[in-house]
Amino acid sequence: xxxxxxxxxxxxxxxGKNYTIYCNYSTTSDRLYWYRQDPGKSLESLxxxxxxxxxxxxGRLMASLDTKARLxxxxxxxxxxxLSATYFCAVVLNDMRxxxxxxxxxxx
Amino acid sequence: xxxxxxxxKHLITATGQRVTLRCSPRSGDLSVYWYQQSLDQGLQFLIQxxxxxxxxxxxxxxxxxxQQFPDLHSELNLSSLELGDSALYFCASSVxxxxxEQYxxxxxxxxxx
Numbered sequence: 001x002x003x004x005x006x007x008x009x010x011x012x013x014x015x016g017k018n019y020t021i022y023c024n025y026s027t028t029s030d031r032l033y034w035y036r037q038d039p040g041k042s043l044e045s046l047x048x049x050x051x052x053x054x055x056x057x058x059g060r061l062m063a064s065l066d067t068k069a070r071l072x073x074x075x076x077x078x079x080x081x082x083l084s085a086t087y088f089c090a091v092v093l094n095d096m097r098x099x100x101x102x103x104x105x106x107x108x
Numbered sequence: 109x110x111x112x113x114x115x116x117k118h119l120i121t122a123t124g125q126r127v128t129l130r131c132s133p134r135s136g137d138l139s140v141y142w143y144q145q146s147l148d149q150g151l152q153f154l155i156q157x158x159x160x161x162x163x164x165x166x167x168x169x170x171x172x173x174x175q176q177f178p179d180l181h182s183e184l185n186l187s188s189l190e191l192g193d194s195a196l197y198f199c200a201s202s203v204x205x206x207x208x209e210q211y212x213x214x215x216x217x218x219x220x221x
Contacts, residue, residue: 030206030208031208040217041214042198042213043198043212045209045210048208088151092207092208094164094207095153095164095166095207096141096207096210097153098151098152098153100150101151
């Protein structure tokens, strides 16, 4: 069965600092997604990673995929308060399986 | 705005009752997915319909059922409700049968008292 593990589950950062969220999955998958969710809101797609070595960047967020290690990372550069949200990775096999989410809080 | 609509936004009901949640996919999307998000279980895939047919099933309880109508809107029926069914229920849609590029609706928050 496909398992998706994220860590850390909670992350409190100072503004301006860098950090990385990790997403491990247990079986080979077609593709991997990163989503953002604000409290009480829906999920917003951030990135889709399709192949080994894929790297995508949008603003202060950069996602990468290592299919051999079954690992994706979401790197945050020079965090700002607006990045405070919960970030989910999701892996597709026969359906979409989500990690538990990383609740990120960026403090001034 | 993803283009996926869900009604109602909030629903409060009592244990043992039955409710229906409604979802309209984005224009042109043939697949509809239902997810449950709760504090203890996280975000879980329930079921997928593609062009009116059930396509994939996840952790959906027997008390729950869904269908997709000819106009492609979908309904999720929850019956014999328990306190533990309180959650955010999301609908998502995508163009094809594969669960790629899903667009999520705003969700229905169900509270069972």
